[in-house]
Amino acid sequence: MDDLANLVRDVQDFPIKGILFKDITTLLQDAAAFRQTVDALAQACIGRQIDTIVAIESRGFIFGAPLAYRLGAGFVPVRKPGKLPSETVSIDYSLEYGTNTLEMHADAIKQGQRVLIVDDLLATGGSAKAAAELVERLGGVVVGLAFVIELESLEGIKKLEGYDVLSLIKF
Numbered sequence: 309m310d311d312l313a314n315l316v317r318d319v320q321d322f323p324i325k326g327i328l329f330k331d332i333t334t335l336l337q338d339a340a341a342f343r344q345t346v347d348a349l350a351q352a353c354i355g356r357q358i359d360t361i362v363a364i365e366s367r368g369f370i371f372g373a374p375l376a377y378r379l380g381a382g383f384v385p386v387r388k389p390g391k392l393p394s395e396t397v398s399i400d401y402s403l404e405y406g407t408n409t410l411e412m413h414a415d416a417i418k419q420g421q422r423v424l425i426v427d428d429l430l431a432t433g434g435s436a437k438a439a440a441e442l443v444e445r446l447g448g449v450v451v452g453l454a455f456v457i458e459l460e461s462l463e464g465i466k467k468l469e470g471y472d473v474l475s476l477i478k479f
Contacts, residue, residue: 316331330459361379363425369385386410403434417446424453429459455475
């Protein structure tokens with residue numbers, strides 16, 4: 309995965325001063341690297357009997373949708389407030405530079421459905437934990453969380469104790 313890590317660009321002071329942003333657009337521009345990333349996520353999920361991929365807005369969609377396709381699973385977007393057209397459930401959470409809210413359609417997850425949550429990056433774990441809580445509130449079973457990148461120094465993995473977590477690249 310070192311070759312993939314080398315394709316991630318650092319952007320200083322984004323989205324606010326003091327944050328070192330890991331930009332995946334440079335990885336996405338490389339067709340072979342993008343394919344390798346999705347394939348590695350899919351390979352790690354074989355045998356998990358995943359019914360649905362839940363992906364977090366917006367970069368999680370980039371990996372979640374092709375992963376759902378590869379695994380023969382459904383796809384559920386978790387979005388920022390006001391972006392979904394039907395009845396939603398919502399949750400507030402903290403992130404490394406503030407707070408935010410996530411929403412999911414109230415009928416998106418069925419009782420007992422096996423769900424993998426996907427996002428591009430695990431930082432403090434706030435959005436991932438919030439997505440897991442939404443899935444569980446609707447009766448789903450979180451079988452794991454998958455990330456392309458994990459920022460180990462921010463210790464987001466601690467918020468996800470009790471869950472199976474996969475990160476392809478660790479910084």
